[in-house]
Amino acid sequence: MAGVEEGQLISCHTIEAWEEQMQKGNDSKKLIVVDFTASWCGPCRIMAPFLAELAKKLPSVTFLKVDVDELKSVAADWAVEAMPTFMFLKEGKIVDKVVGAQKEMVQQTIAKHMNTSTSAI
């Protein structure tokens, strides 16, 4: 598992790591952005460096990365069919979703939910 300090994109390679991150998110009430990605998906590769950059800039937001082949059951539970899919979570609830390599949309959606968050900025 990758490092878990703030300002990073955290890759969840196991169900345990994923559940641990979810639990942390529920407790902290922070905005969580989950990137559902796949190694064989071209548009996912376009977004990867952009998301890593965003994660660095926004330590108050938790960025998680889930490979849909590694965590098949999570991708299935969350009905992820197109990649990349970005889920925006607060206190365990999905508050928004962006599908596709849409940099502007991802940025705007983060801004929208950071502003309504008590722990933001």
Next chain:
Amino acid sequence: MAESGFEGFEKRLELHFSGDDPITGLRQIEFETLEEILSAVQCTVVSSVGNHYFDSYVLSESSLFLYPTKIIIKTCGTTQLLKSIRPFLHYACTIGLSLTRCMYTRGNFIFPKSQPYPHTSFKEEVIYLEQTLPENLFYKKASVMPSKLSSHAWHVFSAVDQSYLIDNADDHDDQLFTLEVCMTELDCLLAKKFFRRHNDGKTSDAAGKEMTLMTGICDINPNAHICDFAFDPCGYSMNGLDGDRYSTIHVTPEDGFSYASFECVGSVYDDCRKISEVLKKVVQVFRPGTMSVSTTSTSHELWTRVATAVEQQGMKCRSCTVDEFPAAGSVVFQTFTSRRK
């Protein structure tokens, strides 16, 4: 008709490969390499999304679909589509894939004099294709399929490797059909929906999503995931992903040279009501004055379903031309005009 304007009619290229890595194949391509290839064509990626079967890219001029061993790219305007062949073949070679089949199609340009080399004439395009394609694509055919309308004709070039004819006799691709619809003289009120409101403050993705909903494009295939994009001040593109099948729509709404295209793939084993329903909705979204439908398929019944579905929407069939192409099967080119004409 306007003397100059944006060329809506696309050029379309389909390339099939075979090789050692048919699982990920062409989807491995680095984005930088893809951008380089597209810059030779003179277009860029504006939006993209993938699923388990293929990657879809909305381009500044139309669309690209990358399957592990298949490329479908269509570009409009004054792009030089055929210039993508060499770099695509070069890239495919580096991952152990070789070309087995090529198909190039297009309609009649509205502004043919604006087209750059090698798109200055169909003859020039065919010469370029023959010079660019590898020698193993031995079985070749080029044909212009006419209609009774001077504005519509269908240009087809097909080339195939001998191994493709033998190995792919029972192939999955053999059951697929491709429908390419070109529409001109769109209904003015419907075309207006593809103009953005001045300073709408929306991203191109959000404005595109709104057009998809407002125009009824979302109902054409409700099962598809739609990747949409609205251009500024007007124009629209979308790619639809439904399992292993794509669909795509491009709209140039300006009066005088308005144009919309719809393309989709299906299986000859699909319920025939499905394709009728799709065509009905497409006609309702645009209400074109003139429309051409090209059906590429190994089935000989599909085109009659197409004609019936379009005629039920108040259009009249003006011509029907049939031609056979190696590996592609038959191409049926039909034209329709609205009864109001």
